[in-house]
Amino acid sequence: MGPDFGASWFACHQSQPEQGIVCSGWLASVGHCHPGVRLAVARGDLDVEELAPGGDWPPLHASFQEVIAKLRATA
Numbered sequence: 001m002g003p004d005f006g007a008s009w010f011a012c013h014q015s016q017p018e019q020g021i022v023c024s025g026w027l028a029s030v031g032h033c034h035p036g037v038r039l040a041v042a043r044g045d046l047d048v049e050e051l052a053p054g055g056d057w058p059p060l061h062a063s064f065q066e067v068i069a070k071l072r073a074t075a
Contacts, residue, residue, distance in 0.1 A: 002030075002033035002034050002035055003033075003034060003035075004035075005035045005036060006036075007034065007036070009022045009023075009026070009031075009034065009036065009037065010022065010023045010026035011023060012024070013067075013071060024050070024053075024054075025053070025057075025060050025061070025067075027050050027051055028050075028051060028052055028053040028057075028060060029060050029061075031050070031051050032051050037051070
């Protein structure tokens, strides 16, 4: 279930590489599958509410391929 424990988290496409901001959509869609995310929740470093989309969010993409296609179309 998910990647290796040491796998990186998916960065927000609106952040700069040095910022290290995690993508909220990724957390809400598949974050629960990442062992590092699960550990962060268990340790209290990440609020479990971060693993659900906000009430005012637009619909989330169904796949990573959809995310990339949209980014390419809007770049």
